[in-house]
Amino acid sequence: MKILHTVAELHAWRVQHDQVSFVPTMGNLHEGHLALIKLAQQHAPTVIVSIFVNPLQFGAGEDYTRYPRTLEADAAKLSAIGIDAIFAPSVEELYPQPQRYFITPPALANTLCGAYRPGHFEGVATVVMKLFQLVQPTIAVFGKKDYQQLTIIRGMVEDFAVPITIIAGETIRATDGLALSSRNGFLSPTERALAPALYQQLTRIQQALQDGERDYAQLQLNASNALIKQGWQVDYIAICDTQLNPANLETSSWMILGAARLETTRLIDNVMATS
Amino acid sequence: MKILHTVAELHAWRVQHDQVSFVPTMGNLHEGHLALIKLAQQHAPTVIVSIFVNPLQFGAGEDYTRYPRTLEADAAKLSAIGIDAIFAPSVEELYPQPQRYFITPPALANTLCGAYRPGHFEGVATVVMKLFQLVQPTIAVFGKKDYQQLTIIRGMVEDFAVPITIIAGETIRATDGLALSSRNGFLSPTERALAPALYQQLTRIQQALQDGERDYAQLQLNASNALIKQGWQVDYIAICDTQLNPANLETSSWMILGAARLETTRLIDNVMATS
Numbered sequence: 001m002k003i004l005h006t007v008a009e010l011h012a013w014r015v016q017h018d019q020v021s022f023v024p025t026m027g028n029l030h031e032g033h034l035a036l037i038k039l040a041q042q043h044a045p046t047v048i049v050s051i052f053v054n055p056l057q058f059g060a061g062e063d064y065t066r067y068p069r070t071l072e073a074d075a076a077k078l079s080a081i082g083i084d085a086i087f088a089p090s091v092e093e094l095y096p097q098p099q100r101y102f103i104t105p106p107a108l109a110n111t112l113c114g115a116y117r118p119g120h121f122e123g124v125a126t127v128v129m130k131l132f133q134l135v136q137p138t139i140a141v142f143g144k145k146d147y148q149q150l151t152i153i154r155g156m157v158e159d160f161a162v163p164i165t166i167i168a169g170e171t172i173r174a175t176d177g178l179a180l181s182s183r184n185g186f187l188s189p190t191e192r193a194l195a196p197a198l199y200q201q202l203t204r205i206q207q208a209l210q211d212g213e214r215d216y217a218q219l220q221l222n223a224s225n226a227l228i229k230q231g232w233q234v235d236y237i238a239i240c241d242t243q244l245n246p247a248n249l250e251t252s253s254w255m256i257l258g259a260a261r262l263e264t265t266r267l268i269d270n271v272m273a274t275s
Numbered sequence: 276m277k278i279l280h281t282v283a284e285l286h287a288w289r290v291q292h293d294q295v296s297f298v299p300t301m302g303n304l305h306e307g308h309l310a311l312i313k314l315a316q317q318h319a320p321t322v323i324v325s326i327f328v329n330p331l332q333f334g335a336g337e338d339y340t341r342y343p344r345t346l347e348a349d350a351a352k353l354s355a356i357g358i359d360a361i362f363a364p365s366v367e368e369l370y371p372q373p374q375r376y377f378i379t380p381p382a383l384a385n386t387l388c389g390a391y392r393p394g395h396f397e398g399v400a401t402v403v404m405k406l407f408q409l410v411q412p413t414i415a416v417f418g419k420k421d422y423q424q425l426t427i428i429r430g431m432v433e434d435f436a437v438p439i440t441i442i443a444g445e446t447i448r449a450t451d452g453l454a455l456s457s458r459n460g461f462l463s464p465t466e467r468a469l470a471p472a473l474y475q476q477l478t479r480i481q482q483a484l485q486d487g488e489r490d491y492a493q494l495q496l497n498a499s500n501a502l503i504k505q506g507w508q509v510d511y512i513a514i515c516d517t518q519l520n521p522a523n524l525e526t527s528s529w530m531i532l533g534a535a536r537l538e539t540t541r542l543i544d545n546v547m548a549t550s
Contacts, residue, residue: 007436
């Protein structure tokens, strides 16, 4: 397994391989990432994982500086599952000058998480487009846990006719249901004990929808209130269609998404429901 | 020579070729385009030219509907100089749904022509990024006549690490100096006789700079006034550095750019000067 730190090293590696599959990450890898990488391995003979904490997608006051950087441990995990290369550039390598050109996504990027993280999805779309140009993969894998991100990447790839197939990987959960996330490491033991409640509330809505309940506003409010009572600050609980528009009475497949904070740690999750 | 009208036809053609060079155009080809294409032929064995009048880069009230569409004559010219393929999609083929994701260029896109054509360079950058993803060329050729466009495409390619080398082709002029442009066809005989004055004013500034004159504001004003006196409406005459920032007293290489209208026809041109 090669660890590539520069664009020049990446290019030199890339020309030696034909079809490549790609998993972009911010590192601090957990079983959720590893499941995405195993999915990538099923789709192409050569797998490259990027590890890059992208400053463009963090807003002022967000957790860019404290986001965990654990390259050595990440490399050991990736080596153990047998990938071909890691692309781990420095910020100066990926942005030798401040980025001037951006991908501007549609209004979807300003709803849900985008409403609480202005510019976040513009930063995500921009770095992903850049990584796609650098890595030139045939397929790229993204997790369903970041469902809004997945939707935006899919839309970008479609709109720009980027010749890459986007594959979605399932969310991996702890035994108590908490979706695996690098940010879980920020949780105190007390917070960690509370954390599965976000998923529990989403699955309650899922069950209610499957049982025929259609009062979306009330379902959202009930879930929010239950979390607030436990000490969460709720950014949103939203019942949407699969395009992430607010669900209406014609909707028959729902995405139920939530974002909520325990003190300074912001967690997100989502589940699907079908009538 | 193949004429490809669909993305599927383009992909089928593309996989049969290794290195491809690309000249994006809006058609109505003249000797200026053909010079760019000959330049492309020098750089790669296989040349593809796109012909697409891109609605995204035309503002309300601009000449999108009257822009000349002359595919048959264009194909004859391209066949005569021996290119490999034309990609001539319909609007519905290139934008099967309205574009939702855009390339947002930096402030440069709002100066000079961008100040008079809001959204123009966003539309240009967006379609060029999409065409690059579709065609996947090794090199692409753009004309220096659209120098601000060339600068923006170069910046976009650099910022997104698009693996394409951008080559700039010289402006081709009529014997009286008028830069060749599809829009010259809109000029009445009287207007056509006046049209070389834009270039003449730019070369006057060029000469003055080379002679040591540094009163940029006065040089710009003199040129504007001379054109206005002849009946032009002047959008701008601008003395810039090679990055298209306003020139200052340290500047030693200048781009002198102008845009001006004769009735409903807007012409642009530029020349370079070096101290």
